[in-house]
Amino acid sequence: MGLTYQSVGIPATREMFNVKVTDNRSVIALAGNPNTGKSTLFNALTGLRQHTGNWPGKTVLQSKGSFIYKGREYTVVDLPGTYSLLANSVEEQVARDFICFAKPDTTVVVVDATCLERNLNLVLQVMEITEKVIVCVNLIDEARRKKLNVDIQKLSELLGIPAVATAACTGEGLPQLLDLISQVVCGDLKPKPKLVHYSSELENAISKLEPKIKEVLGAELNSRWVALRLLEGDKTLIESLEKFYSQEMIKATREVLA
Amino acid sequence: MSCRASLGVLMKEAREIIGICQDEVRHSIVNSIYQSAESIAAGTVSSKAGKNMDWDRRIDRVLTSPVWGFPIMFGMLTVILWMTITGANIPSAILAQGLFWIEERLTELFIAVGAPAWLHGFLVLGVYRGAAWVVSVMLPPMAIFFPLFTLLEDLGYLPRVAFNLDRFFKGAGAHGKQALTMSMGFGCNAAGVIACRIIDSPRERLIATLTNSFVPCNGRFPTLIALATVFVGSSAASMSSAAAALSVAGLVVFGIAITLLISWLLTKTLLKGIPSSFTLELPPYRKPQIVQVIVRSVLDRIIFVLTRAVIIAAPAGGIVWILANTMIGDTSILAALAGWLDPFARHLGLDGFILLAFILGLPANEIVFPILIMSYVSGGVMMELDSLEALRRLLVDQHGWTWLTALCTMLFVLCHWPCGTTLFTIQREQRSWYWMAVAAVIPTVVGIVVCITVNYLVRALGLI
Amino acid sequence: MAGSKTLNQLPVGSAAVVRRVNAGGIMQRRLLDLGLVPGTRVEAVGRSPLGDPIAYNIRGAVIALRQEESSLVLVELES
Ligand SMILES: Nc1nc2c(ncn2[C@@H]2O[C@H](COP(=O)(O)OP(=O)(O)OP(=O)(O)O)[C@@H](O)[C@H]2O)c(=O)[nH]1
Ligand SMILES: [Mg+2]
Numbered sequence: 001m002g003l004t005y006q007s008v009g010i011p012a013t014r015e016m017f018n019v020k021v022t023d024n025r026s027v028i029a030l031a032g033n034p035n036t037g038k039s040t041l042f043n044a045l046t047g048l049r050q051h052t053g054n055w056p057g058k059t060v061l062q063s064k065g066s067f068i069y070k071g072r073e074y075t076v077v078d079l080p081g082t083y084s085l086l087a088n089s090v091e092e093q094v095a096r097d098f099i100c101f102a103k104p105d106t107t108v109v110v111v112d113a114t115c116l117e118r119n120l121n122l123v124l125q126v127m128e129i130t131e132k133v134i135v136c137v138n139l140i141d142e143a144r145r146k147k148l149n150v151d152i153q154k155l156s157e158l159l160g161i162p163a164v165a166t167a168a169c170t171g172e173g174l175p176q177l178l179d180l181i182s183q184v185v186c187g188d189l190k191p192k193p194k195l196v197h198y199s200s201e202l203e204n205a206i207s208k209l210e211p212k213i214k215e216v217l218g219a220e221l222n223s224r225w226v227a228l229r230l231l232e233g234d235k236t237l238i239e240s241l242e243k244f245y246s247q248e249m250i251k252a253t254r255e256v257l258a
Numbered sequence: 259m260s261c262r263a264s265l266g267v268l269m270k271e272a273r274e275i276i277g278i279c280q281d282e283v284r285h286s287i288v289n290s291i292y293q294s295a296e297s298i299a300a301g302t303v304s305s306k307a308g309k310n311m312d313w314d315r316r317i318d319r320v321l322t323s324p325v326w327g328f329p330i331m332f333g334m335l336t337v338i339l340w341m342t343i344t345g346a347n348i349p350s351a352i353l354a355q356g357l358f359w360i361e362e363r364l365t366e367l368f369i370a371v372g373a374p375a376w377l378h379g380f381l382v383l384g385v386y387r388g389a390a391w392v393v394s395v396m397l398p399p400m401a402i403f404f405p406l407f408t409l410l411e412d413l414g415y416l417p418r419v420a421f422n423l424d425r426f427f428k429g430a431g432a433h434g435k436q437a438l439t440m441s442m443g444f445g446c447n448a449a450g451v452i453a454c455r456i457i458d459s460p461r462e463r464l465i466a467t468l469t470n471s472f473v474p475c476n477g478r479f480p481t482l483i484a485l486a487t488v489f490v491g492s493s494a495a496s497m498s499s500a501a502a503a504l505s506v507a508g509l510v511v512f513g514i515a516i517t518l519l520i521s522w523l524l525t526k527t528l529l530k531g532i533p534s535s536f537t538l539e540l541p542p543y544r545k546p547q548i549v550q551v552i553v554r555s556v557l558d559r560i561i562f563v564l565t566r567a568v569i570i571a572a573p574a575g576g577i578v579w580i581l582a583n584t585m586i587g588d589t590s591i592l593a594a595l596a597g598w599l600d601p602f603a604r605h606l607g608l609d610g611f612i613l614l615a616f617i618l619g620l621p622a623n624e625i626v627f628p629i630l631i632m633s634y635v636s637g638g639v640m641m642e643l644d645s646l647e648a649l650r651r652l653l654v655d656q657h658g659w660t661w662l663t664a665l666c667t668m669l670f671v672l673c674h675w676p677c678g679t680t681l682f683t684i685q686r687e688q689r690s691w692y693w694m695a696v697a698a699v700i701p702t703v704v705g706i707v708v709c710i711t712v713n714y715l716v717r718a719l720g721l722i
Numbered sequence: 723m724a725g726s727k728t729l730n731q732l733p734v735g736s737a738a739v740v741r742r743v744n745a746g747g748i749m750q751r752r753l754l755d756l757g758l759v760p761g762t763r764v765e766a767v768g769r770s771p772l773g774d775p776i777a778y779n780i781r782g783a784v785i786a787l788r789q790e791e792s793s794l795v796l797v798e799l800e801s
Contacts, residue, residue, distance in 0.1 A: 199286055
């Protein structure tokens with residue numbers, strides 16, 4: 001038996017994140033490791049003054065803002081910084097749930113250009129949940145100062161998703177980022193994430209589980225990703241599913257009755 | 259069948275399929291992801307730097323060295339305070355002169371239109387003056403301290419503070435990141451309480467929340483500074499601001515010691531437990547955008563203080579005026595209340611007016627001192643209070659303050675109930691009235707104990 | 723296997739390769755997330771003034787770990 005809810009258009013679960021749901025408004029999530037400049041980027045995009053600071057964990061409140069680009073309105077959500085999305089801490093769960101259940105139209109993963117390898121860990125994890133990902137290589141000015149060169153073109157190819165280099169505090173690269181965001185949101189640009197291959201043992205198990213997961217969840221969540229979570233025994237995901245979908249089904253029923 | 263149940267079944271199935279233990283699956287997943295990340299990074303990043311000398315490491319070696327780590331922290335704090343003290347003097351005086359010039363014009367205006375004395379009293383001597391005091395006495399130090407603090411934060415110094423102090427916090431059974439939330443408390447205790455969210459373990463988060471107000475917030479520093487300048491700094495003029503800064507910095511260290519002590523006591527009593535895991539990233543130092551940071555945080559403070567002057571200080575001024583001018587028999591309500599509090603306050607080394615000012619200042623710490631001055635002034639002669647010398651005359655000559663009164667007041671500024679905003683924030687964060695009450699009671703009890711001890715000790719030793 | 727130690731025994735300034743994380747459950751997950759997977763090169767970069775915690779360079783980021791955590795990580799000294 002599957003979920004009766006079929007997603008058409010905007011996911012109604014978004015409302016549970018206090019994100020205003022309207023037709024011509026797109027939602028963008030800023031994810032990334034702690035201290036990579038997400039809030040600085042958020043401020044640059046929205047003109048707001050979210051607090052920033054050079055220590056990991058500065059942002060603990062999920063803040064929202066909006067901007068208009070080429071006639072389209074965007075809501076930006078500044079997620080707390082996390083090293084991974086494996087739900088080991090509250091922040092990780094918040095970030096994961098937002099990406100999973102609010103289904104942002106684009107998730108921008110902000111990474112630190114001076115420390116790319118460590119940051120790619122999160123990018124690869126986000127790519128497993130959603131295809132609509134852009135990687136924003138921030139702090140490019142710092143990398144330049146440290147004489148590091150990041151080949152953005154190559155990075156984009158290897159990951160299969162759009163990439164852009166920025167320096168959020170000077171505004172460098174912002175126009176390109178905005179352009180990429182609007183292209184991904186409109187569907188002009190379709191990222192084709194190149195996913196991580198796991199051991200053959202795991203890959204086998206995944207392929208056995210995937211069809212069954214599709215039966216239960218339909219196309220709600222990426223079944224490969226759910227299979228991985230089931231395999232590693234992540235109970236927080238089941239809790240979140242319950243929380244977001246049962247409430248939503250209750251709401252849907254109410255609407256029908258009314 | 260609910261989605262939970264069906265996924266539960268699937269999870270069981272998953273376990274059967276894979277056979278190995280789930281921890282190992284996690285291991286293997288993380289491993290594969292990191293391997294991919296490694297190879298992608300290897301393919302995209304190239305370093306042109308030769309043997310690049312790592313400045314961050316060198317700076318860290320000094321800032322976290324066994325010899326220099328702590329002195330530098332203390333020195334940094336003292337320097338910031340010293341800059342605040344010396345920098346705030348002149349703007350304070352100018353603001354005071356300007357605002358009291360306006361007050362005189364307002365008075366003339368009220369007389370010219372023949373307004374009743376009570377209206378003039380309430381609006382000008384109460385509401386206007388309350389706001390004027392807050393703006394002139396409190397704003398300049400706040401608008402200097404805060405940007406300096408923000409610069410340090412942007413530079414990346416705070417995580418080093420946490421790194422240095424962690425051993426103490428571990429000893430107290432608290433989380434290492436409490437040093438970070440404590441540092442945020444210097445800006446504003448309510449912000450510090452919100453920052454406690456970075457602490458995962460509920461027990462340690464609560465400890466950090468309950469002890470956050472033991473570091474003086476931005477709204478309390480000006481009071482400490484003013485008292486230190488009047489009572490410590492007056493001896494040697496050239497060294498005066500340095501001495502005042504040192505004594506306030508000493509007081510902050512005392513506050514940190516109290517934080518650790520209370521955290522330790524909480525771990526042993528109300529919030530038993532062992533410290534949870536601690537990992538802290540030490541980010542690279544970054545050059546802050548100095549001009550932008552300064553402009554932004556100065557504006558931020560000005561708007562903050564002005565808003566609070568209007569919504570909190572002005573009404574508080576009005577209330578103080580009413581209390582000071584409503585007579586029961588031959589004393590005002592204010593004097594009666596102060597008289598009633600006086601015996602108790604004397605034990606603490608304070609007087610009734612001081613304690614009353616703290617109580618009336620519950621909504622915001624920055625109005626405590628202005629309220630005190632207003633209630634002192636409204637009882638007796640009118641005077642121009644545009645210099646520290648005048649303040650000194652008011653406190654010492656007219657109200658019998660000694661250095662012990664000043665010391666006890668400063669200690670009580672450091673340890674008393676958190677301001678209304680902070681309490682409200684604690685209630686919201688913890689979703690508990692109980693913990694909010696505990697957060698108010700703990701520092702109050704500490705403050706009372708500390709003040710009584712110091713007061714009686716000093717007297718017993720015959721130091722005064 | 724001559725140079726096998728736990729991470730907290732690693733002298734400041736020297737580097738080692740992670741062999742195993744001797745923890746289970748959430749603790750293991752956290753340490754893994756920090757990048758302490760087997761095969762990772764770790765360098766002890768500095769001690770705090772009182773000796774604990776110690777800061778390590780793990781995959782490009784400097785991360786401070788208390789004794790309690792670092793003693794769970796088995797490493798092999800680089801020759
Ligand atoms: N040089 C440089 N500094 C930057 C850039 N972007 C951000 N910063 C600085 O990096 C620090 C961290 O920025 P934040 O925006 O607070 O980082 P965050 O990702 O929101 O961090 P958390 O909220 O802790 O997850 C701040 O001191 C910023 O001023 C950039 O592109 N170049
Ligand atoms: Mg942030």
